[in-house]
Amino acid sequence: MNTKNKEMQEDIELLLPWHAAGTLSRRDAERVERALANDNELASRYELVREELGEAIRLNESLGAPSARAMQSLFAKIDAEPVRTPRTSFNVAAWFTGFVSSFQPRTLAYAAGAAAIAILLQAGFLANFVMQDSQGGPTLASHGTPQNGTGAYVLIRFNPQASVSDISTFLAEHKASIAGGPAAGSGLFRLKVAEKPVGQAELGAIVKRMQGNPVVGFTVPAAQ
Amino acid sequence: MQVLFARHHVRVYRFTLRLVRNEATAEDLISEVFLDVWRQAGKFEGRAAVSTWLLAIARFKALSVLRRKPEQELDDETAEAIEDTSDNPEVALQKKEKGAILRKCMDALSAEHREIIDLVYYHEKSVEEVAEIVGIPEATVKTRMFYARKKLAELLKAQGIERGWP
Numbered sequence: 001m002n003t004k005n006k007e008m009q010e011d012i013e014l015l016l017p018w019h020a021a022g023t024l025s026r027r028d029a030e031r032v033e034r035a036l037a038n039d040n041e042l043a044s045r046y047e048l049v050r051e052e053l054g055e056a057i058r059l060n061e062s063l064g065a066p067s068a069r070a071m072q073s074l075f076a077k078i079d080a081e082p083v084r085t086p087r088t089s090f091n092v093a094a095w096f097t098g099f100v101s102s103f104q105p106r107t108l109a110y111a112a113g114a115a116a117i118a119i120l121l122q123a124g125f126l127a128n129f130v131m132q133d134s135q136g137g138p139t140l141a142s143h144g145t146p147q148n149g150t151g152a153y154v155l156i157r158f159n160p161q162a163s164v165s166d167i168s169t170f171l172a173e174h175k176a177s178i179a180g181g182p183a184a185g186s187g188l189f190r191l192k193v194a195e196k197p198v199g200q201a202e203l204g205a206i207v208k209r210m211q212g213n214p215v216v217g218f219t220v221p222a223a224q
Numbered sequence: 225m226q227v228l229f230a231r232h233h234v235r236v237y238r239f240t241l242r243l244v245r246n247e248a249t250a251e252d253l254i255s256e257v258f259l260d261v262w263r264q265a266g267k268f269e270g271r272a273a274v275s276t277w278l279l280a281i282a283r284f285k286a287l288s289v290l291r292r293k294p295e296q297e298l299d300d301e302t303a304e305a306i307e308d309t310s311d312n313p314e315v316a317l318q319k320k321e322k323g324a325i326l327r328k329c330m331d332a333l334s335a336e337h338r339e340i341i342d343l344v345y346y347h348e349k350s351v352e353e354v355a356e357i358v359g360i361p362e363a364t365v366k367t368r369m370f371y372a373r374k375k376l377a378e379l380l381k382a383q384g385i386e387r388g389w390p
Contacts, residue, residue: 014366017373023350045389052373055326056345066237066251071229074255078225078262187348 009035013042016049022160022217029161050211054220057188114182116164117189121178152194152203153179153222154210157187162215170215174206190222229258232275235347236282242342243286243335253289257282272356279347280357283339290335322385329379337372344369 012035018024019032036043154176158167171177174193181189193206203221210219233254240257241250260281261268268277330341343349343357355362374390381387 014370017344017369018351021344021348023344023348023353048387048389049373052326052330052341052376053345055323056330056341058323059327059330060238060242060342060346063238063241065234066247066254070233070237070251070255073252074229074258077255077259081263 009039009042013045016042016046017053020046020049020053020218022157026161050218053218057218058220110160110187113158113160113162113164113167114187117167117178117182120164120168150195150197151179151192152196152198152206154191154193154203154207154219155188155222156191156210156219157217158189159215159217166215170210170213173213174210191219225258225262228261228274232278233258235275236278239279239342239347240282240286242338243283244289249289253282253285256285260285272353275347276349276353276356279343279349283357325383325385326376326380329376329383332379333372333375336368337375340365340369340372341376 012032015024015028015032019029024032036046162170171191176191176193179190179192181187183189193203198206200221207219207221210216236257237250237254240253241247244250244253257278261278268274330338333341339358340354343354349357351362351365354365358365360368377387377389
């Protein structure tokens with residue numbers, strides 16, 4: 001029995017990186033969550049994994065993007081390809097069907113979550129616009145609030161299992177608002193957590209408080 | 225193709241760049257990757273996510289380029305990645321924050337370990353997807369990730385950062 005428990009513990013430990021990245025199945029994620037709740041040592045090792053995750057993202061994001069040369073080269077090569085006959089032509093409908101059906105439930109959950117947040121944001125912007133309009137009458141667009149005002153920001157990835165309601169509650173609890181995102185591919189949002197810039201220590205404390213919330217998959221301070 | 229390229233090219237580029245460590249080579253490779261995709265679009269069976277398929281092609285092409293590189297060049301690059309260890313651990317700690325050291329150590333990992341760290345942490349690939357991209361069994365994916373993290377801990381220790389694991 002002890003041997004079996006040890007094997008299970010080792011298996012859970014191997015899964016920690018995928019749990020931190022949010023790519024485990026719901027069943028495995030629940031197993032890891034239960035183990036983390038009952039094992040302080042494992043929980044402290046999980047913190048190391050989250051630290052690695054954050055730095056791996058920073059490292060990759062710092063690599064920049066390819067120049068336009070890559071795209072020009074690609075389309076020049078495509079133009080130089082022999083013309084295809086209808087029989088071998090690319091079937092867009094079939095490809096699109098395959099493309100959509102290839103998404104995993106988690107990816108679809110991300111997409112649905114992002115769409116829901118986008119709708120929520122639009123509703124918020126519209127409500128804000130209507131309220132401002134009703135209070136102050138017609139205004140020129142150039143007189144509006146600047147889009148990139150000062151403040152304190154964090155980068156955040158929400159847990160794929162979190163609902164829109166959970167995220168709304170979380171934002172209200174932390175007096176935070178979504179200032180940007182999700183970043184293409186990474187699903188990272190930019191959250192405004194304070195109206196004025198704050199010190200690194202205070203921002204670190206805010207991040208730590210946020211990390212304790214199950215809605216949050218991953219968060220780090222953003223450049224101010 | 226333009227939409228597909230716009231959606232995925234940055235991530236494919238970063239994955240390739242981390243393998244070949246040369247921006248011009250990485251740019252050449254991504255145009256080759258997407259050209260292959262354009263040629264083989266009809267063969268895509270939808271069993272895997274598009275990004276997984278793209279990364280698998282990119283990996284194959286990057287490894288082909290690395291195999292063609294002279295040994296000397298590879299050695300130089302490895303040395304470059306782990307240079308600047310002349311400072312003793314205390315000075316290194318004073319000079320750089322822990323995160324920067326962690327990133328530097330990640331960069332100094334072997335190509336095999338860098339690859340799996342990036343696929344899991346940055347490209348958010350599941351165990352099954354990593355197995356498909358790298359072409360190894362799922363159990364090996366888990367243990368390779370474990371050993372990559374263990375090696376990272378050793379490199380950090382050499383830089384004066386003791387994490388208490390493993």
